[in-house]
Amino acid sequence: MTTKERILTAALKLFNRDGVERITTRHIAADLGMSQGNLHYHYPNKNEVILALLQRFFDDLKSAQRYEGGLFDKEEMLLSMQNNFRIMHDYRFFFLEDKVVWRRLPEVKKQLLEYFDITRGRINQVIEGYKHHDLFRAEVSPYQLEFLLDQFLFSITSWLHAVDYLPIQTDPSAYFAKYTFSIWLPYLKPDEAEDWEEILISTG
Amino acid sequence: MTTKERILTAALKLFNRDGVERITTRHIAADLGMSQGNLHYHYPNKNEVILALLQRFFDDLKSAQRYEGGLFDKEEMLLSMQNNFRIMHDYRFFFLEDKVVWRRLPEVKKQLLEYFDITRGRINQVIEGYKHHDLFRAEVSPYQLEFLLDQFLFSITSWLHAVDYLPIQTDPSAYFAKYTFSIWLPYLKPDEAEDWEEILISTG
DNA sequence: GTCTATACAGCGATAGAC
DNA sequence: GTCTATCGCTGTATAGAC
Known part of the structure; x- marks a missing residue:
């Protein structure tokens, strides 16, 4: 080294x-x-150390990214999210003290927001795919569905903050990866929800 | 003054x-x-200033608390949450920089966790009440329902962090109060969900 | 209660020897 | 590349005059 x-x-x-x-x-x-x-x-100076760490964070994310399975390989999606969460946890000061870091280095804010914007696009694709394949329950109103994307994004960006407030026994990264996917279970048609639930219970 | x-x-x-x-x-x-x-x-010293602010935060919360309407006055519940969120927003550095403050003053962490633990109890009561009155959809599995309390708690404790990551146009306090209640819409029976949705759309 | 002055510690950053 | 030494600045907190 x-x-x-x-x-x-x-x-x-x-x-x-x-x-x-x-x-x-x-x-x-x-x-x-x-x-x-x-x-x-x-x-x-210290800022250069922080910027180098941000670079290493993005490098770690990139090298952990396996080839994208289809949007509908559930197990792959879950494991991929767990992986990303683990890397976020490794560099957690960027998120737990985001406001402090951003004040020193606005550049960091810009880059992190860009990263999450890409993630947002990916999630949106999945949701649109699910709409297209008619996998959401018919009773779910458009008003409700509008919140779904925000709920995912909230979870993915802010779960590290919540670790201290929720009574979590196990590995936080694994817990919140499951948590994130559990968000949409009640929106799905029973068959699809059951499918997902099985994966969430058996994996990790 | x-x-x-x-x-x-x-x-x-x-x-x-x-x-x-x-x-x-x-x-x-x-x-x-x-x-x-x-x-x-x-x-x-500076720590005493911070502690005095924490005290004032709790005082503000207490004096804003009207008499508790029944657990099933929806509009009251929503407005009460909006009020609490507004006060949290007034003292937002306690939440946006929670880890920084807690390191200086572990006492602050203890008191905030106690406060949210009480909130947790209240929410749990509402959920239990809804179970008792059979207002959740029959298809919702116990596994799914287990996550509901955590979802509420996550939202209530961490929404301020998410403000920067989500594309929010309006007043964050109002937005996230609605957001918080929108979480459980898909868990509810259609009639109850519709009722809630109407309140969420018309209020604030 | 409010001020000025000051002691003391810690931080970021640089210079210069090896 | 690595070290020691040092400067300038800023932060907390106190002392003592008014």
Whole structure:
């Protein structure tokens, strides 16, 4: 592992544990048994460390992305979401302290919103596909269905915040991946809902 | 308005705008055209300012609480939630920067979790009442229903975080109060769902 | 109650030796 | 590449005059 990489790993650990504002370049250097001057040789300032971590976050997401199975391979969809959630959890300070980071670096906000906008498009495709194949219950009103996309997006962007407020026993990433898909069960026709429920119960 | 109150009002404004960590006692004093020494006469340190704000938050909640209508007065329930959300929005730094505040003052975490635990109990009562009066659709499985309480709690505790991620045009407090109740529409029997939908569309 | 002045600690960042 | 030393700035908190 190169020194630059070791710095990022230590910084990530400390940011997640103690917060971006509290952790200084001194702390990161000390954690590595390295001088602060040397750290500044590799990264001119703290913001550059944060930006490098954001880059690594997106790289991790990309390399975890297997080839897209069809929109209707349920198990694949669930596991893929679990994977993404695990990576988000690895870099959780970006989300748990999003407002703090965005204030330092508006660029981070822009990039994260772009990322979630792409996700939003994917989810919308799935919903439209389900509409097209007539898999939603007939009684569900358009008003109700309008909220569905927002509900997914809410869950995907903000689940890390909720971890402290909900009584969760198991691995948060796994729990909230299941939670996210459980959102739409009551919108689906009984057969489709049963299908999904089985997957949610048996997987992970 | 007493000086102590003026300090709290200024501090709240600045915390919401620029973040708890960034805003210092100097900033608060300057905003009031007051010396920093004088501020420290009224509040010995920044943490005491934050704790006083938490107290005021709970006071505001309490005084906004009208007498509880029955569990089944829908309009009352919606307006009451909108009110609570508005107050949360007034003190939003407590929620948008919850992890940062909690690290400084673990006491704040304890009190907020207690508050939401009480809310959790109330919601659970409503759900149980709906079960008892047989208002949920028969096809909804116990597995699905288990998630309902968590969905409500997730929404109520974390909606402020989601404001930046969702494309919201109107007043966030109003939007998310409606959003929260829209969660359970697909779980309800058609008649009850229609009833709720009408309220959600016509109110606010 | 309100002010000015000050002590003290910690942070970001740079310079220069090895 | 890595170190030590150091500067300038900002934050918290206190002391003492009015």
